[in-house]
Amino acid sequence: MSDTPLLKVEDLTVRFAVKRGGGFGQKHYLYAVDNISFEVKKGETLAIVGESGSGKTTAALAVARLVAAYQGRVDLGGQDILQLAGEDLRQMRRRVQFIFQDPYSSLNPRQRAEDVVREPLLSLTKTPAAEQQAIVDDLFAHVGLRPEQKRLFPHQFSGGQRQRIGIARALSTQPELIICDEPVSALDVAVQAQILNLLRRLQAEYGLTYLFISHDLGVVQHMCDSIAVMYMGKIVEHADRLSLFNNPLHPYTAALLSAVPTVDKTLRQKSRRILIPGDPPDPVNLPKGCRFANRCPVAQARCREEAPELKQVAEEHRIACHLVDESAQSPL
Numbered sequence: 001m002s003d004t005p006l007l008k009v010e011d012l013t014v015r016f017a018v019k020r021g022g023g024f025g026q027k028h029y030l031y032a033v034d035n036i037s038f039e040v041k042k043g044e045t046l047a048i049v050g051e052s053g054s055g056k057t058t059a060a061l062a063v064a065r066l067v068a069a070y071q072g073r074v075d076l077g078g079q080d081i082l083q084l085a086g087e088d089l090r091q092m093r094r095r096v097q098f099i100f101q102d103p104y105s106s107l108n109p110r111q112r113a114e115d116v117v118r119e120p121l122l123s124l125t126k127t128p129a130a131e132q133q134a135i136v137d138d139l140f141a142h143v144g145l146r147p148e149q150k151r152l153f154p155h156q157f158s159g160g161q162r163q164r165i166g167i168a169r170a171l172s173t174q175p176e177l178i179i180c181d182e183p184v185s186a187l188d189v190a191v192q193a194q195i196l197n198l199l200r201r202l203q204a205e206y207g208l209t210y211l212f213i214s215h216d217l218g219v220v221q222h223m224c225d226s227i228a229v230m231y232m233g234k235i236v237e238h239a240d241r242l243s244l245f246n247n248p249l250h251p252y253t254a255a256l257l258s259a260v261p262t263v264d265k266t267l268r269q270k271s272r273r274i275l276i277p278g279d280p281p282d283p284v285n286l287p288k289g290c291r292f293a294n295r296c297p298v299a300q301a302r303c304r305e306e307a308p309e310l311k312q313v314a315e316e317h318r319i320a321c322h323l324v325d326e327s328a329q330s331p332l
Ligand SMILES: Nc1ncnc2c1ncn2[C@@H]1O[C@H](COP(=O)(O)OP(=O)(O)OP(=O)(O)O)[C@@H](O)[C@H]1O
Pocket: 016, 018, 030, 031, 032, 050, 051, 052, 053, 054, 055, 056, 057, 058, 059, 215, 283
């Protein structure tokens, strides 16, 4: 671990044009990611958590240049990757790899496992063939697959084994940053633990930096150094792991945390369940105040008028709520 951020995201915004009835020729936009900023230090893991539709995947895809950003800067080791083209972009793709949620749909069913793992080496590097085979063999061993499984097709593996193939493929180009988008959500609980342990072991072994996306705080509790909580395209709270679990300041974070039975009691100050009523607002027609106001148990008149800024209340703790100040006291 070090203090140098490997990844520095500044004011990142991603918007999609969407069709809506009404006014002729009027364009409507859905701001899936709305002006978010965060850093991930080299060798560390930042978890991004939030409910479905909060913008986690879109933010991750924009960081990896797999979806176009509308605005912002994504600095990887001192280079703004949103500005890269040609060979520089190819080099960036080598350095940033993705592990997807569903290992089955992200693997080509007609490719043998060893070819799946080799594919990024072929498309992104000029590694000689003999060396490629040595890398693939080595990766198979490192992710816990047997040599004879190299010739099998994806459907011949279990879900957990398929995710091991996905991990080996992501590692093949010796990336620095790995983006894991819900990597264990499709797996049984027992298999989840194995894959999370594997990811942690590989991180230590190769000095990897992870951006780890999950809707489940229980999954990230043993996996991350810090956590950013997203709601409706915004980061509403961002803290180191212990601060977030011990002293959740945003009412939304507190509610998310109280809903996770597997979170260590020692890491969870409040054990009473906090329910959040109602549905999130229409993402194409957001309220002008706090986006959480219609569901927040402590909302005040000001909350509906004015959007709270994400402000720093402790060295490693940022929060967007009118009712939280430097005293870092929960409003609940
Ligand atoms: N290509 C697209 N076109 C239009 N809207 C999109 C597109 N991709 C995502 N969205 C919208 O952007 C918002 C954020 O979606 P995103 O998939 O990033 O959320 P998420 O936090 O990853 O959710 P989940 O937990 O379900 O994976 C949602 O309102 C979604 O409908």
